Amino acid sequence: MKFSENWLRQHVPTNATRDELAATLTAIGLEVEDVAELGESLDGVVVAQILSAEKHPEADRLQVCQVDTGNGTVQIVCGAPNARAGLKAPLATVGANLPGGIAIKAAKLRGVESFGMLCSAKELGVDPDASGLLELPADAPVGAPLAHYLGLPDATIEIKLTPNRADCFSVRGIAYDVAAAAGGEVAAFEVAPVAPQSQARLAVELHAGADAPRYCGRVIEGVDASVPTPVWMAERLRRSGIRPVSLLVDVTQYVMLELGQPMHAFDRDMLKGPVGVRRARAGESVKLLDGRDVVLDGQFLAITDADRVVALAGIMGGFDTRVTDTTKNVFLEAAHFAPSAIIGRGRKLGLHTDAAHRFERGVAPVLPATAIEYATRLIIDIAGGVPGQVVEAALPEHLQQPHPILLRRARLARVLGLQITDEQVGRILHGLGLSVENVAEGWRVVPPSRRFDLAIEEDLIEEVARIHGYDAIPTTLPGGASRLVAPSETRIDEAAVRRQLAARDYLEAVNYAFVDAQLLEAWNLDAGGVPLANPLSAELGVMRTALLPGLVAALGRNAARQQARVRLFELGRVFAANGNEAPLETRRIAGAAIGSPQAEQWSVPSRGLGFHDLKGDLDSLAALAGAELEYRASQPAWAHPGRSADVYRDGVRLGWIGQLHPRLQRTLDLDAEVIAFELDFGPLFSRTVAQATHLSKYPSVRRDLAFVVAEKVSWAEVSAAVRSAAGPALRDLVLFDRYQGKGVEPGFKSLAMGLILQDETRTLTDRDVDAAVASVTEALQRSHGAVIRG
Missing domain, CATH: 3.30.56.10 (Phenylalanyl-tRNA Synthetase; Chain B, domain 1)
Structure with missing residues (x-):
C-alpha cells in the first residue's frame, strides 16, 4: 500500500516527524518499505506561463521564451520539446536551489541571456518523468509558489501489509492505527447524503447469494466528463502509485484509496438495465477495460446488464460500457463481495487489480453506500450533474455482523x-x-x-x-518441566534415513508439494490429482500424486548446469483425491540418480549407472529396519521395458524402482539415463522390537550348489523356493555367482549359491545336510525346472 504522507496527516493530525511516523508504522506491524521525499527545497519555484517561444538563433533544439512570472516577464532559454506559447509550467527563478544541489543563476546560452529555468517533474523531485516540462492545469494561478499549489513538500510512503490487515488498504484505515499508537484522534469524516434531484435510476438484482450480498448503484445525469481532474486529487493519486486517467475514473480510484471501497463507473447510456450480479455461465465472454476478450466459467462472478455480462465483479470493468470524456450520464456502482468469490479469479486470467487485491482480503460490508455518496459529492462539485436516487439490493442474512x-x-x-x-x-x-x-x-x-x-x-x-x-513486553524464560518421550523402537527415525542416504552420496531435495498438471500427465500420474483453488501460478496448480516428477525435474535442472553425476533423494507427502473428504496423504521416500555409480577417480573403472546400483542403495535402507525386499518385474507407463520392478515387503507392495522410459526422458529433455525409486515410507521403515537370543554352540555347515534355470526365473523366486524347502535349519542363503555362456544353453543361466545350515540343539550330520540339499533340489526342479549344473 502506497500513500501520501500529507493525505494521512489530514486524517490523523500528529506532531511526529516523518522519521518518527515511519518508525511508528513499522513498530505496530505496518512495515515501511520505502519513503520517497517529494518537492523538498522548492523555495523560489513559481507557477509561470510561457507568452511566446521563438527558435534560438544559434541552436536548433533550443527556444527563447518570454515567460510571465506573475511579477513581470523574464527571458528563458529552454530545450524542452513541449515548451510552447500558452503553457503553464514551473519556473525556478534566479537564486532558487533545486533538489540535487542545482543552483539557479542568470546565464548565457549560445549568446542569449536566460534568467531562470523552466523545470521538468524530475528536476523538481516530484516524479521520475524527465521527458519535458511539467505541464500545469490551465487554471493554475501564475506567480503562486509551486510548493503551495501542489501541496509540497510531501512524501510517498509504501508499507508492506500482511494478508489479515485488509483494513489498512486505505488511508483512513491506516489513520486508526497511527492514532492508537501516537495517542491522537482520527479526524471526523462525515459524508452527508446527496439528495436525489431526478427520478433517474437503474434496477439492481442479486442472484449470487452469499457471494454478493450487497450492491449499490446511482445514476448521475448531465456530467461534464471532460473536466480535468483537480490537481490536488491527481497529485494524491500519483503519490499513491496510480496514474490519473480521467475525472470519472480518478474519482472512483480516489474513493477506493481513501475509504478502501473499490468502485466502478459505467456509461449509463450503454446500459439497458436491470444491472445484476450472478455466477458466469461456462463459455460466456466479455471484453475487459484492457482490451482483452476473456472466456468465463462458473467460478467467476459477473456484473450483468439485462443478463449480458458487462464486467467481472471485483476484478475489472468491461470495455463496451466504460466511461469516456464524452460520457454525459454515469452509473456509479459499489458492492460487497465475499473474499472466497474473488480470490484467485484475477490470477486465473493473468490479472492483478487494486480492486481484486482488496476484495480478496475483505472489504467492510457497510462501505458501499458511503462510497456512493462520497463519489457523488466529488463528481457533482467538480463536473456538475443531476444525481438520482441510490438504489440498493441486499441479502442481510449473508452480511457479516460484528459480534462483541x-x-x-x-x-x-x-x-x-x-x-x-x-x-x-x-x-x-x-x-x-x-x-x-x-x-x-x-x-x-x-x-x-x-x-x-x-x-x-x-x-x-x-x-x-x-x-x-x-x-x-519483558523477556522471561518459560517455566515448568518438559515431558520427555522416548522414540518408538518400532520405526526408523527419519534422521537415520537421511544419514544413511547422505552416507551413500545422495543430496536431499525439497520440492513444492504442488506441481504442473502437465508434468503429471507426462508421467501418466495425473489420476487422483487434487487441484488448488488458489495456486501460486498456473505451473503450480495441482498437489503432487508422486514425488518422482518433481524430484526428476530437479535432477534435470542440475544436469542442465553441467553436473554429470547427480544423486538426489526426497522425503515428503503425496496427495490423492478422496471424494468430498479431505485428500489422502501418504508419506513417501524417493531417490533418483544419473551419471556414474562412484565419483571419478583413477583406481575405479568408469561405467554407467545401472539398476542394481540403486537396488543396493534401497536394500541398505531396508536393512535399517531389518527388512528383506522382494523385486517383481513390472512395467508402469513411465518405466523402461525390462528395467523396472515393483518392490514388495512381506507380500505388500511398497513402490517401484527402475529406469525411466526413453520416451519420458525425451519429453523431460534429459540426455542421461535416469535410475529412480519411490516407496511408501511407513511400511518400509516399520520394524519389530529386537529381541536378544543366544548364539548356537554347535557349528554351522555350508553347502554350495549351482542350478541351471530359465533366464526368466528371478533370484527372488529361487530364493523363496530354497528357503521354503530347506526348513528351519537354514540360517542364511548367499548368491555368489551368476553365469551365462559356454556350457549353459542359450535362454538359461547358472545360479551358484551357498546354503548355511545350523541347529541350536545338536550338531548336524551328513544325513541332515544331504536331506536338506535333496529337498532344495527337488523343490527347485518341481517349481522352476532347475537342474544341478554338471
Whole structure:
C-alpha cells in the first residue's frame, strides 16, 4: 500500500516527524518499505506561463521564451520539446536551489541571456518523468509558489501489509492505527447524503447469494466528463502509485484509496438495465477495460446488464460500457463481495487489480453506500450533474455482523506477562476505532465491520500488545518441566534415513508439494490429482500424486548446469483425491540418480549407472529396519521395458524402482539415463522390537550348489523356493555367482549359491545336510525346472 504522507496527516493530525511516523508504522506491524521525499527545497519555484517561444538563433533544439512570472516577464532559454506559447509550467527563478544541489543563476546560452529555468517533474523531485516540462492545469494561478499549489513538500510512503490487515488498504484505515499508537484522534469524516434531484435510476438484482450480498448503484445525469481532474486529487493519486486517467475514473480510484471501497463507473447510456450480479455461465465472454476478450466459467462472478455480462465483479470493468470524456450520464456502482468469490479469479486470467487485491482480503460490508455518496459529492462539485436516487439490493442474512468480544483483564496480563493500566487499554481500543464497554472482568469490545481479523479474545490481546509496543513486553524464560518421550523402537527415525542416504552420496531435495498438471500427465500420474483453488501460478496448480516428477525435474535442472553425476533423494507427502473428504496423504521416500555409480577417480573403472546400483542403495535402507525386499518385474507407463520392478515387503507392495522410459526422458529433455525409486515410507521403515537370543554352540555347515534355470526365473523366486524347502535349519542363503555362456544353453543361466545350515540343539550330520540339499533340489526342479549344473 502506497500513500501520501500529507493525505494521512489530514486524517490523523500528529506532531511526529516523518522519521518518527515511519518508525511508528513499522513498530505496530505496518512495515515501511520505502519513503520517497517529494518537492523538498522548492523555495523560489513559481507557477509561470510561457507568452511566446521563438527558435534560438544559434541552436536548433533550443527556444527563447518570454515567460510571465506573475511579477513581470523574464527571458528563458529552454530545450524542452513541449515548451510552447500558452503553457503553464514551473519556473525556478534566479537564486532558487533545486533538489540535487542545482543552483539557479542568470546565464548565457549560445549568446542569449536566460534568467531562470523552466523545470521538468524530475528536476523538481516530484516524479521520475524527465521527458519535458511539467505541464500545469490551465487554471493554475501564475506567480503562486509551486510548493503551495501542489501541496509540497510531501512524501510517498509504501508499507508492506500482511494478508489479515485488509483494513489498512486505505488511508483512513491506516489513520486508526497511527492514532492508537501516537495517542491522537482520527479526524471526523462525515459524508452527508446527496439528495436525489431526478427520478433517474437503474434496477439492481442479486442472484449470487452469499457471494454478493450487497450492491449499490446511482445514476448521475448531465456530467461534464471532460473536466480535468483537480490537481490536488491527481497529485494524491500519483503519490499513491496510480496514474490519473480521467475525472470519472480518478474519482472512483480516489474513493477506493481513501475509504478502501473499490468502485466502478459505467456509461449509463450503454446500459439497458436491470444491472445484476450472478455466477458466469461456462463459455460466456466479455471484453475487459484492457482490451482483452476473456472466456468465463462458473467460478467467476459477473456484473450483468439485462443478463449480458458487462464486467467481472471485483476484478475489472468491461470495455463496451466504460466511461469516456464524452460520457454525459454515469452509473456509479459499489458492492460487497465475499473474499472466497474473488480470490484467485484475477490470477486465473493473468490479472492483478487494486480492486481484486482488496476484495480478496475483505472489504467492510457497510462501505458501499458511503462510497456512493462520497463519489457523488466529488463528481457533482467538480463536473456538475443531476444525481438520482441510490438504489440498493441486499441479502442481510449473508452480511457479516460484528459480534462483541470479551477481553478479560486477567487474561491480558497472563498472556503478555505485564500489567497494562485500564486507562491505557481503553485508549488503545478506542484509538483503533473499536466500540468499548467497561465491564467487571475487563472490556466488552465490538470491532467495526472493517476489522475482519478480530474474532476472539486473543485477537484483542494481540492488538493491545502491538500498539503498546512489543519492546515494552519483558523477556522471561518459560517455566515448568518438559515431558520427555522416548522414540518408538518400532520405526526408523527419519534422521537415520537421511544419514544413511547422505552416507551413500545422495543430496536431499525439497520440492513444492504442488506441481504442473502437465508434468503429471507426462508421467501418466495425473489420476487422483487434487487441484488448488488458489495456486501460486498456473505451473503450480495441482498437489503432487508422486514425488518422482518433481524430484526428476530437479535432477534435470542440475544436469542442465553441467553436473554429470547427480544423486538426489526426497522425503515428503503425496496427495490423492478422496471424494468430498479431505485428500489422502501418504508419506513417501524417493531417490533418483544419473551419471556414474562412484565419483571419478583413477583406481575405479568408469561405467554407467545401472539398476542394481540403486537396488543396493534401497536394500541398505531396508536393512535399517531389518527388512528383506522382494523385486517383481513390472512395467508402469513411465518405466523402461525390462528395467523396472515393483518392490514388495512381506507380500505388500511398497513402490517401484527402475529406469525411466526413453520416451519420458525425451519429453523431460534429459540426455542421461535416469535410475529412480519411490516407496511408501511407513511400511518400509516399520520394524519389530529386537529381541536378544543366544548364539548356537554347535557349528554351522555350508553347502554350495549351482542350478541351471530359465533366464526368466528371478533370484527372488529361487530364493523363496530354497528357503521354503530347506526348513528351519537354514540360517542364511548367499548368491555368489551368476553365469551365462559356454556350457549353459542359450535362454538359461547358472545360479551358484551357498546354503548355511545350523541347529541350536545338536550338531548336524551328513544325513541332515544331504536331506536338506535333496529337498532344495527337488523343490527347485518341481517349481522352476532347475537342474544341478554338471
